[in-house]
Amino acid sequence: MSLSNAESLSAAYAAGFWEAAERGVLAIQHCETCGEDQLYPRRRCVTCGAADLTYRPVSGLGSLYSFSTVLANAPSDFIDEMPYTLAIVELDEGPRLLTRIDSDDPAALRCDMPVQCVFRERDGATLPYFVPAAGTDGGPA
Amino acid sequence: MSRNAAVVGIGEVPVGKFPDRQLLDIAITVAEQALEDGGVDRKEVDTLLMAPCFADPWFNTDLGFARLVDELGMRATVRLNAQVNAGGSTGAALLKVAVGLVESGQSETVLCLHAEKFTNLSGQEGFDFFAKAGIERDFEAPFGMAYNAIPGLTAERYMYETGTPIEQLAEVSVACREWASLHPNAMFRKPMTVEDVLASKVIASPLHALMLNMLGDGGSAFVVTTEDRARSLTETPVYVWGEGDVVSTYSFAQHDDITRMNWSVAGDRAFQQAGVTPEDIDVLEIYIAYPIFHLIIMEELGFCARGEAGALVAAGETRPGGSLPTSTNGDAMSYGHIGAGVGVATLVETCRQLMDKAGERQVPGASIALKTAAGGAYSNANVAILGREPR
Numbered sequence: 431m432s433l434s435n436a437e438s439l440s441a442a443y444a445a446g447f448w449e450a451a452e453r454g455v456l457a458i459q460h461c462e463t464c465g466e467d468q469l470y471p472r473r474r475c476v477t478c479g480a481a482d483l484t485y486r487p488v489s490g491l492g493s494l495y496s497f498s499t500v501l502a503n504a505p506s507d508f509i510d511e512m513p514y515t516l517a518i519v520e521l522d523e524g525p526r527l528l529t530r531i532d533s534d535d536p537a538a539l540r541c542d543m544p545v546q547c548v549f550r551e552r553d554g555a556t557l558p559y560f561v562p563a564a565g566t567d568g569g570p571a
Numbered sequence: 572m573s574r575n576a577a578v579v580g581i582g583e584v585p586v587g588k589f590p591d592r593q594l595l596d597i598a599i600t601v602a603e604q605a606l607e608d609g610g611v612d613r614k615e616v617d618t619l620l621m622a623p624c625f626a627d628p629w630f631n632t633d634l635g636f637a638r639l640v641d642e643l644g645m646r647a648t649v650r651l652n653a654q655v656n657a658g659g660s661t662g663a664a665l666l667k668v669a670v671g672l673v674e675s676g677q678s679e680t681v682l683c684l685h686a687e688k689f690t691n692l693s694g695q696e697g698f699d700f701f702a703k704a705g706i707e708r709d710f711e712a713p714f715g716m717a718y719n720a721i722p723g724l725t726a727e728r729y730m731y732e733t734g735t736p737i738e739q740l741a742e743v744s745v746a747c748r749e750w751a752s753l754h755p756n757a758m759f760r761k762p763m764t765v766e767d768v769l770a771s772k773v774i775a776s777p778l779h780a781l782m783l784n785m786l787g788d789g790g791s792a793f794v795v796t797t798e799d800r801a802r803s804l805t806e807t808p809v810y811v812w813g814e815g816d817v818v819s820t821y822s823f824a825q826h827d828d829i830t831r832m833n834w835s836v837a838g839d840r841a842f843q844q845a846g847v848t849p850e851d852i853d854v855l856e857i858y859i860a861y862p863i864f865h866l867i868i869m870e871e872l873g874f875c876a877r878g879e880a881g882a883l884v885a886a887g888e889t890r891p892g893g894s895l896p897t898s899t900n901g902d903a904m905s906y907g908h909i910g911a912g913v914g915v916a917t918l919v920e921t922c923r924q925l926m927d928k929a930g931e932r933q934v935p936g937a938s939i940a941l942k943t944a945a946g947g948a949y950s951n952a953n954v955a956i957l958g959r960e961p962r
């Protein structure tokens with residue numbers, strides 16, 4: 431599947447997310463009506479349905495909630511990248527996202543280990559990937 | 572004035588790769604089997620409800636345009652021809668809609684059916700389809716999300732939290748295969764061992780190929796009518812005792828707890844409505860397509876404590892002859908994955924057990940059964956409890 435199917439790349443509601451990503455900043459949405467934070471970006475607050483959502487930057491730090499390495503049967507556009515490791519990261523600020531975890535030592539990945547956001551260009555988009563946090567096994571020195 | 576509904580007839584074709592079997596042949600076959608099984612004349616059917624067909628968009632479109640009304644000889648006698656699409660939860664949705672229409676007096680006899688032909692897709696087209704179907708398009712697919720990573724991510728976290736070893740996930744595949752070996756319509760019937768499962772290739776860690784499922788062609792059908800009519804038609808009507816359903820999120824990573832989902836909420840609702848407890852369940856018909864979710868469902872529905880389901884399965888309790896016969900059609904790992912219809916087939920299997928028509932895999936004396944369904948990125952948790960007698 432091509433990224434061109436991700437219509438959020440050109441959609442006004444998600445511009446705050448992708449523009450921040452291009453600056454190397456991870457941003458989440460904040461609902462001005464009910465006060466909840468959310469990721470992924472949506473047109474409405476998933477909690478209360480309000481439309482007055484604003485973007486705010488987060489630290490890019492979190493923990494590895496879970497991970498799975500794809501070794502076969504990948505979607506067409508990703509076959510060349512196998513093996514790659516998908517992950518769910520829980521941000522220190524609360525929201526979770528599906529992402530990639532890149533590590534020099536995949537065997538050292540553990541649930542709940544600290545991770546940090548790094549941005550990678552892929553197919554015309556700047557995507558928030560994660561790596562083990564600095565100072566942990568497999569992370570940047 | 573409310574009245575009771577009952578399932579009176581079921582139909583099903585063998586699942587597998589049947590390139591020469593046309594979708595209309597599947598649909599007509601399962602429809603006529605279900606009508607004959609229930610002793611229902613086709614002219615009695617006033618409502619025709621159909622699950623979606625994923626692999627053939629034009630056949631799918633035709634369903635909404637009443638093609639089957641012609642093909643089944645039901646012109647003028649059918650008053651409502653409609654599709655019901657809840658992804659993998661479609662079987663649960665069909666049952667709910669059919670029973671609701673009958674109990675409210677809007678329909679007298681409802682025929683529900685599904686037909687799918689995944690051999691229309693190549694293997695890679697199948698992977699690509701399920702990289703979109705049930706996958707968050709904007710914020711998960713761009714990372715290379717693959718459907719098999721959903722159970723992979725779940726299993727990694729579940730094993731971390733509970734200490735369950737991978738061998739016990741393999742045991743689920745083995746138990747399901749043992750049931751499927753007794754099912755003439757299942758796609759994979761050759762018995763296998765835990766060693767076979769663990770020797771198969773890792774596809775999405777920590778899961779091996781034999782912990783996943785294979786797409787196949789198939790279809791099934793069931794007929795719902797009033798309790799009064801059911802009693803005059805058949806000795807073995809099946810009744811819905813209780814249902815519990817939760818719809819949560821489109822996006823897999825947004826679940827609050829992927830190792831629990833919403834199964835305890837759905838289960839509590841169903842048990843409460845049915846007025847029974849897990850101890851009363853004679854047969855547990857899980858449709859969830861991956862072993863990891865079997866363990867989660869068994870625990871969250873209260874059949875055992877958290878972290879104990881793997882040992883229960885390894886002890887053989889879910890196999891033929893065990894104390895908790897589970898997924899007697901083999902679930903999608905062995906029955907074959909026929910898209911939106913696995914849940915329909917699971918309902919059919921549930922009714923078959925309660926009708927005492929399951930042949931070699933009949934659970935002796937089965938009178939109360941619990942079945943599950945789920946769709947998308949496990950957006951839905953559906954639990955239904957059915958019985959041989961009216962509640």
Ligand SMILES: [Zn+2]
Binds near residue numbers: 461462
């Ligand atoms: Zn809100």
